[in-house]
Amino acid sequence: MDDRGGRLPVRRRAQGAIAAVAALGLAAGLSGCSGTSSADVTLRLVAADYGTSAADSTRAYWDRLVKDYESRHPDVHIEVTVQPRDQVDRTVRRMADAGDPPDLAQSTDYAGYAAQGLLYRADELLSIPVQADFLGSLSDAGQVQHVRYGIPFAASTRVLFYNKTLFRAAGLTPPTTWDELAHDAQVLKAQGVTYPYALPLGPQEAQAEALQWMLGGGAGCTDDLGTYTLNSQRNTDTFTWIRDELVGAGLTGPVPPADLDRSEAYAAFAAGDVGMVDAQPALVRQAQRTGVAFGTVPVPGRDSTSKTSLATTDWMMAFKKNGHRDEIGDFLDFVYDDNNVLDFSRTYDLLPVTTSASDAMAASAQDKKLAPFLDQLPLAELYPAGKPSWPAVGADMTRRIGQAVAPDGDPADVLDQLQSAAVEAEGATAG
Template structure:
């Protein structure tokens, strides 16, 4: 599995064990890609520091790769042995099943108030927050400065400018003028960013009250434009968008074969390692800057089974202090989920912090997947499998989006939202 933030990881393992008045069990995902930067080190140090201040509480941490962590937690819950806390990719199913504490039962008012509002809002199920944002990311448009300079181009601010830039890049022999990864790995992300950029009516997957609007007129117009003006004119490269996965598109950008691509912060390091000179700008919209950037988050939650609300809340208040949030965010190139840490990072002149500034600026007004709907997992899977057909030769944007809307409504009616 890949986290919502597009991070992959390969490690598993457990933290320390021991006995004390209360033992809190935390299962967490690994954001590292090697033993050297495993999240295990972060959590072990955090737990040790907390235990030093709270000798009556023991924090037992298990860290698993994104391939395993959601399944591990599900197995624990199904077996009647839920952890006290889980830091994983989704919370809504557990909230709907009545297994989670509301955030207001756990965190201090000060901690609750510090979260960025789009993230707190996305953590709600039935208007009550159960999901606590843990790590966040946004998307911006990356462009290859070397290729743009060679073609005498400036970064686009509208769809027409993006198409014109892509046309000029193609004339220069650029393999992927605009990389459009609509393959099954992460097509729901590229899709949402384009839906949000489709003018004032661009609502993403849902409207303001959470009703699916996948086949809205604006969304159909957006995918019709993509099909006719980018894909149909050969501006998206040699691999059909429906076959192009995000990881392959990122790798091609890092190899200097892509002119433009929507990317999240991990692409900064990936491109820099290969020496690619790049710039970033907000995602262009139909007639100007997109209404909103797509935000994504991974989640922390507290399970009710063991009845440790007070201890869970105190540990999480500690976890979410500014120092700890900044330390985790900086270690993995992610965005802080709290206002205090975001403000500190935004004011920092450290090169790594400055590199994240374009993403940080997008976060307060970003829109997230409808993760508070228990139907979202099924809808996301359907988008991944089918959206590429909307821009394929002979494909029907209207037909594909209408079928996806039907799938979404059916999933919605059969789930508890």
């Protein structure tokens, strides 16, 4: 047993097995050759690119990590393919559908593959200390039928960013309720601010903005039993309020929310054209680059600060097709070493998914800018990623939810359509 618990490193396991066979004088007979060394193993990993340009591509992170790992394990080779984040899911799906999945993949979806019996369980791969170190809410979200297949890789939460210069000029304080947010937006509009409140419900991950508002309204997209409740009365009331009090009042800027992408909203904030926007840690560095003076507060809720914030995470998963379970597990233990987790999180302004790395970040002065996001993570709500139907449901939300808040939109009708499609998707993936 090694000092991480349970499993010896790959080379030590292989050497131990070879030594035992040699002692029995059976090596040549078993293999028809000398049998004095184990065959090299190559693992293929499809990874998402969290960078914003070639200069900060995630390729550089994986190159460093793989070089370090292979120097310690010369009989294991890691081939990494880095894909844009909006393409990585499709790439993995094409490979899996062709019967040639990678050994490891990052994705926003793992449940569908788990339901098909294609993935290793997390407890088949990871050492006990690594398994125990994941933040509880993230670990639970990686389960299908109470078995963990999705291994959290990177997390983020949301806070309300506000432009300090614009707020100071207008004599405003950051809002804690929806009514205060609408009031502040009205004042900012009167001051000539282009986007008093930026509401990105366009094709780029609109389901995240929508779910944050659902949570602020005291609901969500599922109930406590995991049943879809997209068309609940609380959700209907939430999007009706957004339509009437924000969009209809002209407080969301010149681009209709259904056409405004997250990246466009962030760029407008960094340019000084946005008064307020719900955003992830990525906006911190973007705003700092342009010199915008900004502050952050918890996302407002209907009657007070939202009791629950949205957290999102991407998942690591391991396919069984090519075997190599021990090598995959050993490599993942290395990936989730604190130094590597912190290196990745700091490089890409994301939150660690392990308790030990989170504690280290919370105690570090260099990570102070991420503290507001880190504070939200322990009790944050995640997508229902353990439902095989969620990728289809989330994609449908992204396509349609912007229609609900258009000035002439019908929130109840749009949410009814989403609910019907969700029920159908759930039935198609059941069993």
